Amino acid sequence: MKTTEADEKIERCVEERKSFLLDAGAGSGKTASLIRTLNQIRGSQRRRLVANSQNVACITFTNVAKNEIIERTEGDDLFKVSTIHDFLWNSIKPFQNELKVAVELVNERLPAKSKRRKDPAELKAALAEVQGISYSDRGGNFLEGRIFHDDLLEVAQVMFKTYPMLSRLVAAKYPYIFVDEYQDTNEKVISSLLDCILVTKSPPVIGFFGDKMQSIYSDGVGELSEGYLAKLELIQKEENFRCATTVIDVLNGIRSDIKQKPAGQNPVGSAIYLNLHRANADEVVDVAKALVREKFSWQFADRDLRVLFLTHRLIARKAGYENLFAAYNQRGGFSQEQFQTGEDANGKFLCNEIDGLVTAWKSDDAGTVISLLHRNQRVVASKKDKKRVKEALDKLAALVVANASIGDVLKYVRDVDLLPLIDQLNYWLNPEVCGNIANDPESERDRTFFKALFSVPFREISAYRAVLERNLPYSTKHGVKGDEFDTVMVVLDDVGANWSQYSFGNLLAGSDLSEARLQRTRNLFYVSCSRARRNLAVVDLAAPGASISKIQKLFGKDNCVF
Template identity: 35%
Template sequence: MNVSIFKTIQDGSNFIFEAGPGSGKTTTLIRTLHQILKAPDNIIDPTSQKIACITFTNVAANEIKERLGGDLDAVHVSTIHSFLWKHISSFQNELRRALYTFNDRLGPSNKRYIPNLNLDERDIEYVDHYADLSKGEISHDDVLELAFHMIEEYSTLRHLIKCQYPILLLDEYQDTQDIVIETLSQLIKADSQTAFGKTDFRVGLFGDSMQSIYDSGAGYVDPQRLDAVTITKEDNYRSTPNIVRLINEVRAKSKEATHVEQQVQRTDLPQRSICSLFYTTNDIALKLRSLDAIASHFDWSLGEDTKILELTHSAISRTANWNNLQKAYTYRGRDGFDRLRMGDDTYSSTFLFMSRLYKAWASHNGSDTLRILRFESPGYIRDRNIVTSTEDMVHWTSILNEYVRRCNSSNIEESSISAILNFVFDEDVQLCRRIDRIARFESYYDLDDSKRIENRRKFLAALTETHFSELLHFYDYLDQATPFSTQHGTKGAEYDNVILVIDDSTWKNRYSFSTVFGASDRIEDRVQRTLNLFYVSISRARNNLIVVYKNPTTVSIAGAKELFGEDNVRPLEEVLPDIATF
């Protein structure tokens, strides 16, 4: 393990462990825990104390538990929310008082505000659905705010936490809300000498401020806030030298990140490694067949070892051939597409059924087809008995063959999503039924707003112009059966080959990739936000990295040459001279 971490803990100091991508941060955390537990000078009393190891997500907590193995008795591993709720939930009277104050801070202008809130005799509960304050229910974010104010106000609560957990380690600190950092600061700065006796308490943060890509995250934490020392780790066990050099160059551009100059530690380096940027003004360059041609040019394939990263789901829809479907959902409201993506749209169950049924029958998988028809047909009872004779088998074979033929047809009047919906709903076909939710939606009966009626008409009209194949491409994407991912969606992952597509027109108010390459921007937050996301994206690559930049300025091209090297920045047309014919 990192000796300086253990010495810092022995000395009773707080620390921030800052390490870049591919450095083995979680491994270092696990080794730190093991070392503390076998420490000869008994840093903790195992009969009454534990080390607290808190994380941002359940996935991360479960990974740490698995890797700790038999040492779990002496380590409390949980999410931040679970840890804080565990301690404040037993202080119900104080919680009620804190919730009254919380409600007052909300004020009448907030829709969650409850006039004349009365929590007498109510137990305060932490729920994962919409929290109704009048019932004493609090949400995910409420836990953090209430815990902060209670720990700030009640010395007994502070003392109990510090006595039980003299060492608290926080993983991926940059993703943690800033109020959590403030809560830790309250624990650190509180008197160690209390009426109950002396308490020693140390905090260690593990993470990388440059990998802060979520709005809710604290990002860079000034060590002075926690009276902490900074410890860095320069190893990179993931990427090739040219990619690591780029990672270091990008990090050096940050005005706030802790300086970490990574060193390559890989011993299995490939004979050839690409780290290049190609620029273009051609829209065809952002089509799947063009990206496939780029991969083929460098002897890759778009399989499991290659990932194509784009900024948004909308950008991916244009590349991955479900753009008309995405556009249709712009008429379903601000969160319309997200509801479809999460499986909560009016048509979700029917669209998913249609997609699965097509894939099963088109791939000649009779048993899967039968299972889908029996158990997944919307509007029918589960386990409907559809095949009882040879005649039934002939009947369903004919219907399913016609279904696949229509889905594959180049005639949009037969193969649009709308046309396929009408086919599967047909009473003579009986593949599925028009569920009540869809029937109400298509009848407009629940609307009296002309704008919403018009948007609903436009949505239904768009389905008549969208080929069924777009549904297949969309569900392939959701099932991770394509090489595509959003840049935010790959944090923590790694791939042999990465193609990163950047386009400043995609999300202009949030990101400006031209600033990575030297362009100015009066909005400092956007500059750092973009730099962090670019840093995270390029550092997913193990062996090869290609950035495809659409419509860069001359300033950006010059800046890219400084970052990547003169010979590694070229027009895409030099690699794909026939791109215009794709």
């Protein structure tokens, strides 16, 4: 990928030790710019950094991104590439006394009725007895000295704000800190970096790489505030290396802050709009495929088509986990979003541990079975152990085949001690221990959710997992972020959308009175359309109404079917 003007500006910032923010549109090669920056530092600063026992920190939003950067930098240990949570935990875990104080401070900030909040005196006494604070992905319990995924960001922020020495130590260890996909990073992390670490006497160069228009996670910072931007040099990257010129034109019509241009000999391609509100929802993809082939002469194999549903309802129905989707959809909030990304702790456990174990057993994959058991502290050594596990797995597989519910499967796994359940699942399997929750809306919502979850047939977990692992030709909005495909079909479904969060009809008509909802919908639409390398078809399931003229302006009159 060729060097751009933005790359040269980043290079100057690194040389002059100026912190910066790269805002770059879809397909612009943000990761390539990040890798180029890392290689620049490796070439000019490696000897000095190694001599001083220093490293370059690179913070990613996902493990997939982390692994990609490690691979593209040849696994060089000069670069400490880690997810946000790993970076924070590795920074604060050596300071156990301070960690205990931070946990107490975070506990005091919790609402009085929160079931997570502990009595301050009881917590202080309990923490005095525990050996140390640990970070667990199986659930948090302050009284046992365990913090969970969601606790870590706040605990770390309290640590950085309360103990300036921590910021100085991180700055000394990492003269360069780069954040990938800054828009998806929680504001607490941004604050720790810019309000604490950047203001030390010898601050690091902090570089943010991303695109505010591609912010689609509710807990991400999105666009940085003016106060944060004042501390950074803003760099824009206008090239698009990925998309056909017709797709770039649509993307430029969706956003106005960055006008992209083809980076080279981008193909012309095709970008069209199909309004199929009269079609049966279950048949709309087949109708759309026939239409683009007949009317627009698209030529593609079905295996090369990626269908992207902007709401989860239709994909859940097609894939076979509609009841599972309904349980999470009713719960709403952050948990619903984590379910869509595959990051919900309960969903991850059910998919990776339980369904993973059943699938491996049914496939005679003994290596994976043993690995999963060992990962969950279950050792199979003696003949007696092997016999017990075999009988348990045979029965577990039979339960799944017999269409047992998630609750029944979990109860069986717990009863035979096949795997340890994560805290939340274990807790809500025992409603008698829940106590009086009549005046606790948070616990009431949890009880309603887990009751619905446990009644879902376990086979829906397998179907959900197939979508997460991309074993089906369609995806959710979060499932393709960062990906690209030759031919993309984006399905708009206002009926399946959370009306308070998204409205595609109002976006296309330019009539949404909620600026926040308009921005969320625009971001989602932009991310989805920008996955197409050559051909893009937007399939709308809602009647067009007053949006026809604006749609024709965006796609071109000859490229629209109503």
